[in-house]
Amino acid sequence: MAEDTGTIEARGLYHRYELGDKEYVTALAGVDAKVSRGEFLAIIGPNGSGKSTLAKHFNVLLLPESGDVWVFGMNTKDEKLTWEIRRNAGMVFQNPDNQIVATVVEEDVAFGPENLGVEPAAIRQRVDEALTSVDMAHMRRHAPHLLSGGQKQRVAIAGVLAMRPGCIVLDEPTAMLDPRGREEVMKTVLDLNKKHGITIIHITHYMDEALYADRVLVMDQGRVIMEGPPREVFLEKEKLVSLGLDVPPLGRLSEALGRAGVSVRPDALSVEELVEELCRLKSGA
Amino acid sequence: MMSSGVIMGQYYPASSPVHAMDPRAKILISVVFMVVLFVGNNFYAFAIMGAFAGLAIAASKVPVRLLIRGLRPILFIMAFTMVLHLFLTPGPAIFKIGSFTATWAGLIQGLFIGVRLVILIMFTSLLTLTTSPIELTDGLEDILKPFTRLGVPAHELAMMMTIALRFIPTLLEEAERIMKAQMARGADFESGNMVKRAKSLVPLLVPLFVSAFRRADDLAMAMEARCYRGGEGRTRMRQLRMAARDFVAFGLVIVIAALVIVVRIRFGPVVSRV
Ligand SMILES: Nc1ncnc2c1ncn2[C@@H]1O[C@H](COP(=O)(O)OP(=O)(O)OP(=O)(O)O)[C@@H](O)[C@H]1O
Numbered sequence A: 001m002a003e004d005t006g007t008i009e010a011r012g013l014y015h016r017y018e019l020g021d022k023e024y025v026t027a028l029a030g031v032d033a034k035v036s037r038g039e040f041l042a043i044i045g046p047n048g049s050g051k052s053t054l055a056k057h058f059n060v061l062l063l064p065e066s067g068d069v070w071v072f073g074m075n076t077k078d079e080k081l082t083w084e085i086r087r088n089a090g091m092v093f094q095n096p097d098n099q100i101v102a103t104v105v106e107e108d109v110a111f112g113p114e115n116l117g118v119e120p121a122a123i124r125q126r127v128d129e130a131l132t133s134v135d136m137a138h139m140r141r142h143a144p145h146l147l148s149g150g151q152k153q154r155v156a157i158a159g160v161l162a163m164r165p166g167c168i169v170l171d172e173p174t175a176m177l178d179p180r181g182r183e184e185v186m187k188t189v190l191d192l193n194k195k196h197g198i199t200i201i202h203i204t205h206y207m208d209e210a211l212y213a214d215r216v217l218v219m220d221q222g223r224v225i226m227e228g229p230p231r232e233v234f235l236e237k238e239k240l241v242s243l244g245l246d247v248p249p250l251g252r253l254s255e256a257l258g259r260a261g262v263s264v265r266p267d268a269l270s271v272e273e274l275v276e277e278l279c280r281l282k283s284g285a
Numbered sequence B: 001m002m003s004s005g006v007i008m009g010q011y012y013p014a015s016s017p018v019h020a021m022d023p024r025a026k027i028l029i030s031v032v033f034m035v036v037l038f039v040g041n042n043f044y045a046f047a048i049m050g051a052f053a054g055l056a057i058a059a060s061k062v063p064v065r066l067l068i069r070g071l072r073p074i075l076f077i078m079a080f081t082m083v084l085h086l087f088l089t090p091g092p093a094i095f096k097i098g099s100f101t102a103t104w105a106g107l108i109q110g111l112f113i114g115v116r117l118v119i120l121i122m123f124t125s126l127l128t129l130t131t132s133p134i135e136l137t138d139g140l141e142d143i144l145k146p147f148t149r150l151g152v153p154a155h156e157l158a159m160m161m162t163i164a165l166r167f168i169p170t171l172l173e174e175a176e177r178i179m180k181a182q183m184a185r186g187a188d189f190e191s192g193n194m195v196k197r198a199k200s201l202v203p204l205l206v207p208l209f210v211s212a213f214r215r216a217d218d219l220a221m222a223m224e225a226r227c228y229r230g231g232e233g234r235t236r237m238r239q240l241r242m243a244a245r246d247f248v249a250f251g252l253v254i255v256i257a258a259l260v261i262v263v264r265i266r267f268g269p270v271v272s273r274v
């Protein structure tokens, strides 16, 4: 076992799906990516660009055809480490209904630690902690199907947290939620990253969510084509638009303002920043 | 119409000694009770068992009307068997309809079967009314565990039950949504004869099945991602614990069983006495 460098890493990762007899679709065509401990990485890219395929490699749900994936110093090809890697790199999926196993919230959160064979009293403690971390402790006895989408996703996150992971991979966790649910989930994810130092790999179609990240990775056709802090990545508007991706809505607003003769900083991408920028311009004028 | 509360509707939450019992004790007592109910072959046995059931119902704080409502689905079967027995048991006649003769022996035999069914249904409903689905599955898994070596998939059965319970409301909700969508496009689920109505269900069932398979796929992956690898080495957060009341209740049902056997030997079957 290699030494734990605290990073999650894909090197020359290549993966294809077999469609039928000798027919393949290449989902990952040589991906190199690295996430440091405590980092918040966002992955964006058009449909079918390989984001989910990459995510599943971090959790050993898929194995590389060539290349390697390292999770905290453990190679995913090592069968003995599969469970330890899955524990350490938890995964939250898109559909909130299809990842909750039990009929009561707290039972579902207990599912992971139960699978790991943790002692009953310790499971109870982990479940309480996890539910408190996602602000769902008051609904511990509820039936999952009666929760809102955002609440279900927070339960799913708690289920991962109860396994005490170093990293959480979220594959479009907000795609099926209403704006309020999205906000709840993003707040929870940010909280875990900032307060608990958990590494986050967040796949999303929403550009404003990518703004929260320390770094954004843009994928297209199984390759990483851009990489950098969100503000830098979103400056390349044409390139993103040509991929069918959007720039954050406020980016478009500042662009429109620019055309109308009010030139604001192009990297003012959140509401607060834009307000500040506009106030600055106004007082400066 | 459908309501997502259906499946959980069976459980009647209350704080009673019966609710507080260990689910394993309740399941085992129910099984013993059922066996004894079929060992009993006269009304004395039913008097004893009825008294025990009455005691359990009183202690459970479950409203009797709920238990009676539970009888509704079997009313038809009950009436049917009673009529069959009434006419098909040989013996002195009460009255005649065409070539069918109703007999006294048949009347008593029919009543006997009816009472047995009522006690059976009431007592088993009490189990599901006082035990939450989780407790039931936990209890069942634990009871079946010793039989794992004989090939009984105890953990898998419990897991299946849990997943079914978890997804039935979700699928019902989805069925309702699809139905509304189809109705908005002019589909008609309510009129026409049986064949026509059955046919109208096809556009409902096909998308429902497709989605159910998709969900199963997703869920399997999510479970794997959460380190699920079968029952081996798995622990449980909730631990079942037998208390004094469980042993007392179990002792009581054993006493009942003994009494019923005595009564059976002493008085014999109900019909030969007519
Ligand atoms: N199970 C599978 N079998 C065959 N092909 C697959 C399978 N899963 C994905 N693919 C294909 O692999 C490619 C990458 O898919 P992937 O799901 O990783 O993309 P994605 O970036 O997550 O897309 P989306 O934004 O739609 O979620 C696509 O061309 C897709 O059609």
Ligand SMILES: [Mg+2]
Binding pocket: A051, A052, A053, A171
């Ligand atoms: Mg995807």
